[in-house]
Amino acid sequence: MNALKQVLIRRIAKIGPISVADYMAECLLHPEHGYYATRDPFGAQGDFTTAPEISQMFGEMLGLALAQTWLDQGAPSPFTLAELGPGRGTLMADILRATKSVPGFHAAAQVHLVEASPVLRARQIDRLAPTPVTHHDSIGSLPDAPLFLVANEFFDALPIRQYQRDGDGWRECQVGLEGDTLAMGLTAPLPVPALDHRLGDTQDGDVVEICAPAQGVMSKLGGIIDAYGGAALIIDYGDWCSVGDTFQALKDHAPVSPLETPGEADLTAHVDFEALSRAAAPLTPHLLTPQGMFLERLGITARAQTLAGKLSGDALDSHIAAHRRLTHPDEMGTLFKVLGLTRADAPDLPGLHRNQTQAHPDGT
Secondary structure, three states, rough: HHHHHHHHHHHHHHOOOEEEHHHHHHHHHOOOOOOHHHHHOOOOOOEEOHHHHHHHHHHHHHHHHHHHHHOOOOOOOEEEEEEEEOOOOOHHHHHHHHHHOOHHHHHHHEEEOOOOOOHHHHHHHHOOOOOOEEOOOOHOOOOOOOOOEEEEHHHHOOEEEEEEEOOEEEEEEEEEEEOOEEEEOOOOOEHHHHHHHOOOOOOOOOEEEEEEEHHHHHHHHHHHHHHHOOOOOOOEEEEEEOOOOOOOEEEEEEOOOOOOOOOOOOOEEEEEHHHHHHOOOEEEEEEEEEEHHHHHHHHHHHHHHHHHHHOOOHHHHHHHHHHHHHHHOOOOOHEEEEEEEOOOOOOOOHHHHOOOOOOOOOOO
């Protein structure tokens, strides 16, 4: 039994079961034993690999999309170029490299990174040098200025609360004890006003997840962009509306029980993009679009062909596999979605279309 599991068992034995959100927060951010506080989880030697680590093309496409959006909105200067949860800094490095030839973009950009992990902050500073970087513990301290923001696999790691439908009410899913080990359980039925609107599209036994921290982030993001202009590109796995238990853990690139080794596995849940969009009001969402379709519209295949002309052998095979992994429906192309947000009076974002209805968010 690892150290954090002992801490959690003692805590639950003393105060009773805790919410899934409290459990996630302890596992990911505990100052001594937390997952993100103690390690670099990315890449082949870590527990998972994100799109920017798979290929430079991902960051290049997003960078050029942000730069075009900046131009379409009148090239404001200065502006905040921000990333939420920037990992090793790979995505921002690719964004900066791809946009270095856009006139005035780098001169106007002020790079801000929202990152809680001291381990990853150090990696980001090294990766982005000599570009000056300002770190933030939360989005709340971003400057009041035009904001052009990207968040790739950020919201899936924010703590969720889970509720199971029970008649006209809900039971909250909690982490408690079964003997001397961690186990999932349910509270007694209780009203949850925040889920009143879900009584019409769920049935008894359905699980719905709420991510209050995500809604707080989106509210702040929406306020900045509404006041000063800009845009947000959010890329994550999930769907337009949360239904079902999506709480999961990944260790050494393989799924494990979320309760098995707390603090030693990455804990995530699928993103509810409708909830993000609601929280960002009055910003206007673009149609939720599969990642593969979004990247193809931005020209990733043409870029892949250009890069392929300089490669051969294993390097070429790896490059082809990376393109497939980012775009193919059987890989990340459909599982991951892209949500774009701007003010209602702003031009459409590159690769996305203005939202008409989200009943079937298939990008058409």
